Amino acid sequence: MKILAGIANYGTQNDHFLRQLIAEYRGMDHQVHLVVFSNLKKDLGPGVELIVGLPARNPWSLPFAHKKVFAERADKYDLFIYSEDDILIKQRNIEAFLLATQVLPSNEIAGFLRIEVGPDGRRYFADIHSHFHWDPSSVCQRGEYLCAYFSNEHSACYLLTQKQLKQAIKSGGYLTAPYESKYDMLVTAATDPYANCGMRKMICISHLEDFLVAHLSNKYVGRMGSEESEVLLQLEALCAISRGERFPTKLINSETKVRHQRWSKYFHEPCNPEVLKVVPDTAQRVLSVGCGQGLTEQALIKRGVQVVGVPLDSVIAHCSEAKGVNVVLGELDTVPRNFNGDRFDCILLLNILNLLPDPTSTLASYARLLTPDGRIVVGTPNFSYLPYVWRRVRRHPQFTPLGSYAESGLHVTTPGVLRRWLSECGLTTERIVSVVPEKWQKLKGVFGAMSEVLFGSEMIAVGTKH
Incomplete structure (x- = not known):
């Protein structure tokens, strides 16, 4: 399988994580071409393509740079991976994504959640915080997978098959100038395939371990995100809904439009x-x-x-x-x-x-x-x-x-x-x-x-x- 992996890398602070990502991709069985999008010239070793420059004056626009490259090379690769420079995607995650994609309808994309590890070894879910929540009515069976929608579509990465990428491009919502709306600019670039292209990110909760990616910086531990014990309780409730043991109720529309x-x-x-x-x-x-x-x-x-x-x-x-x-x-x-x-x-x-x-x-x-x-x-x-x-x-x-x-x-x-x-x-x-x-x-x-x-x-x- 031919894979194009695009990594957004601003400055030098995360360069040690970036090199860890590059080593991970190089060790995979698949043929992976790496493109790093940065604001600085740097030596990343042989076989890594470096594209320097910002799509707009705002430094947070850097992640939007990958979209044009993905679109230009849409016919050349089977799978497209975008991530920030501290998100470790493993071959296990890729294989899980490909298997789930076989049973998901064309308007649903298998998505990931970021995991962080605290000093005490406990795991935290960085994306489950503040007003973000599961949709109780979204619980559904897709083949062997029990899936649900989580309202925070951001995990600082996404995977798309060639077919899904072309579908996103055709929607008119993928190749946009840098902007922000539901999310800030940095996050918008990583969520547009779901939030702006007519597709929905679904979390395969029955196979969750396969859809967790390490946030290497662990930067949100103690500041943002939910402890694993809290998330497991939520997953228990979602499973109970799927079995008909709990009603999928919703009290209010909890999200503003600003x-x-x-x-x-x-x-x-x-x-x-x-x-x-x-x-x-x-x-x-x-x-x-x-x-x-x-x-x-x-x-x-x-x-x-x-x-x-x-x-x-x-x-x-x-x-x-x-x-x-x-x-x-x-x-x-x-x-x-x-x-x-x-x-x-x-x-x-x-x-x-x-x-x-x-x-x-x-x-x-x-x-x-x-x-x-x-x-x-x-x-x-x-x-x-x-x-x-x-x-x-x-x-x-x-x-x-x-x-x-x-x-x-x-x-x-x-x-x-x-x-x-x-x-x-x-x-x-x-x-x-x-x-x-x-x-x-x-x-x-x-x-x-x-x-x-x-x-x-x-x-x-x-x-x-x-």
Whole structure:
């Protein structure tokens, strides 16, 4: 088999990883021609083609350089591999891809996930983080493979057969000038075959080990990504869905429409200490609406609180269940009717209401589940945050859709908006806490009472019944 492997390599920082990749490809049974795309001239040894230059002025445009070369040589190779310079693709991965491709329909491409290894030897999935998630309804059997769609199509690499590459080119979405949309420019170049060419990246979860690629730099360990134990829980849920043992539910449309899907609801949220502070010490029962992997909820359970969770979907629900959360699956508007008179001392609605078409309707329906002295906690972004105001004034592309829910998929929330929402639902605003990022903490004393409004990127409003 003739393979064309294109590697994006900016600067010199990853050159030692690049040489490891070159050695790996040279040791394969297949006939592999290597092309390295870089901004610098360098000696990579015999048999490695080096193409120097950026497609655009932006340094992050470098990965787009491989597309033109792939298109020009589409008839000369059987398989095309693109990767960044620290992604180790092995022959095992290639063979697995080719076998899966035989049973996948023409609009589906077998994809990969990046694996990292921490200092303690534990494995982490770098691509499973923040708002990215599995689609519970996507679970399907393809021959011997159980497959599912994961919303983060980026793994810093892709493989395409000659047929798939020509299909991508024909779609009109492959040979584009460098751009960014759902992802930043660097990531867009590695995801266009899926995100912009009418094809879908599917993860073969039944044969997952064959579709894991090593991220040699391990740069995200401890910063981004999910521990393997959390991912295994999600895979268990997907398998249960395939067997009909779990329904494929989805609570809300959790992704915004703005560039890079900013302000989307996180499925993989860290524990939020500011939320823990506003939950009353006397609360015995807490309802968390739109919970993700359940770290904040787990902290409450450790305080002796009984926590009921309405999860974002039936896959991430399994992570919350494993932490002791009593999970109630269902649709956002119908779940309140399922509690049959049950009441809660505190209800959490964290980064949920700002994503809904009619936030006050949902807020009112859940407020009815409060005990007479209960508290409802609403978390949202704060668009009074001075850097956000400045970017809106400057018409930054990420901010221009704001103000139109139809275009952005979210509401522009400020302290005044949260007070109005609570008031329209018969609730009194007890307080609003602004979460000030570390870099602005030193300015809190300079601007006095306005500091938290101007420099708090997030808000937590606490409401009570009149």
